[in-house]
Amino acid sequence: MPETYWHSTPLIRASLALHLLAFAALVIGRTHWPWILALVVADHLLVVGVGLWPRSRWLGPNWTALPAAAAARKEIALTIDDGPDPLVTPQVLSVLERYGCRATFFCIGNEAARHPDLCRDIVRRGHAVENHSQRHSHGFSLLGPRRLMRELQDAQDTLTRISGQGPLFFRAPAGVRNMFLEPVLARLGLRLASWSARGFDTRVRDAERVKHSLLRGVRPGAILLLHDGHAARTAQGTPVILEALPAVLEAAAAAGLRAVTLREALA
Numbered sequence: 001m002p003e004t005y006w007h008s009t010p011l012i013r014a015s016l017a018l019h020l021l022a023f024a025a026l027v028i029g030r031t032h033w034p035w036i037l038a039l040v041v042a043d044h045l046l047v048v049g050v051g052l053w054p055r056s057r058w059l060g061p062n063w064t065a066l067p068a069a070a071a072a073r074k075e076i077a078l079t080i081d082d083g084p085d086p087l088v089t090p091q092v093l094s095v096l097e098r099y100g101c102r103a104t105f106f107c108i109g110n111e112a113a114r115h116p117d118l119c120r121d122i123v124r125r126g127h128a129v130e131n132h133s134q135r136h137s138h139g140f141s142l143l144g145p146r147r148l149m150r151e152l153q154d155a156q157d158t159l160t161r162i163s164g165q166g167p168l169f170f171r172a173p174a175g176v177r178n179m180f181l182e183p184v185l186a187r188l189g190l191r192l193a194s195w196s197a198r199g200f201d202t203r204v205r206d207a208e209r210v211k212h213s214l215l216r217g218v219r220p221g222a223i224l225l226l227h228d229g230h231a232a233r234t235a236q237g238t239p240v241i242l243e244a245l246p247a248v249l250e251a252a253a254a255a256g257l258r259a260v261t262l263r264e265a266l267a
Contacts (some may be wrong), residue, residue: 007138009057009058009059009182010058010062011050011058011059012059012179014079015179017170017215034041034237045184048178051143052176054172054174054175054176054194054195055086055175055194055195055196056145059177059178059179059181059182060181060182060185060192061182061191061192062192062193062194062196063169063191063192063193063194063223063262064194064196064223065196065221065222065223066222066223066262066265067220067221067265067266068221069072069222070221070260070265071221072220073258074220074255074256074257074258075220075221075257075258075259075260075264075265076218076219076220076221076222076223076252076257076258076259076260077103077104077222077224077225077259077260077261077262077265078096078101078102078103078104078224078226078245078248078249078259079103079104079106079171079193079195079223079224079225079226079262080092080103080104080106080172080226080227080228080241081103081104081105081106081132081225081226081227081228081229082106082108082110082111082132082136082202082227082228082230082231083107083108083118083227083228083229084105084107084111084112084115084118084119084122084228084229085111085115085228085229085231085241086118088228088229088231088239088241088242089105089115089118089122089228089229090121091239091242092228092241092242092245093121093122093127093214094153095127095242095245095246095249096125096127096245096249097125099246099249099250099259101249101252101258101259102126102127102128102259102260102261102264103127103128103220103259103261104127104128104130104169104261104262104263105122105127105128105129105130105228106131106132106169106171107119107122107129107130107131107132107156107159108132108133108134108135108136108155108229109131109132109154109158109159110134110135110136110150111229112158112159112162112163113158113162114128116162119159119162119163120162120163120164121166122163123163123164123165125144128165128168128259128261128262128263128264129159129163129167129172129173130159130167130169130170130193130262131152131159131164131167131169131170131190132155132170132171132173133151133152133157133170133172133173134151134152134154134155135151136173137151137173138173138174139177140172140173140174140176140177141172141176141177143178143180144180145180145183145184148180148181148184149184149187152170152177152184152185152188152190153188154186155167156190165239166184167190167191167267168191168263169190169191169192169193169262169263170185170188170190170191170192170193171192171193171194172192172249175194175195177192191266193223193262194223195223195224195225196217196221196222196223196224197213197214197216197217197218197223197224197225198214198217198224198225198226199211199212199213199214199225199226199240199244200213200233201226201227201231201241201244202227202230202231202232203232203239204232205232205233205235205240206234207234207238207240207243207244210240210243210244211244211247211248214226214236214244214247214248215247215248215251217254218248218251218252218255218257219255219257220257223262225250226241226244226245226248228241228243236237
């Protein structure tokens, strides 16, 4: 993907300005240093807090819904994270084929490398493979610029080599990030995507609760989040996504909505 220009957000500019003013104030006179330190700490807490809010746009552009043109076409996007999984993903693909729907799979690079044929099958069936990092580290939001670049570039290389399809979108592990991510995305030509509705189907084992959460978000322009990797299991041992997905697809069809990939919505 071609590199794009990074535009800092008002929050980032304000944060940088505050640090410069704090430094200047300390150089000129040290009498107010406790107040200055308190302001800088408060700024850091705000920036960290915004990074922990997956749907925030304060650190940079973020797809929390499809573009207006896609919503006007009554499109929605099903996004499926953390795979490919050798047990769950083939069943998810079968459900999608049965309903004639397309989805976006945010794949982990290492998992794609373990199951390359499955990753290729996703694309062969008309779905999209996008970047969900190479290792899906729990400390992703703590990485600096160089390690973020390596993590995303490794995933880009892995997924492109295996699937033959260069990712256009990125989703951060657990949706959390920091102020260094957006410049890296710009250099790689990637768009950050979060979601408009989710069912917490990696933790909630009650398929009815997951269905209820997702069905409330089925509307034009929605981006729905489910998981094939790390999927929670019902009391009967069934991956929750396999219980919830048919209900979501039926509700979308009843509402006249068409499930498309994120790259189709972009086009």
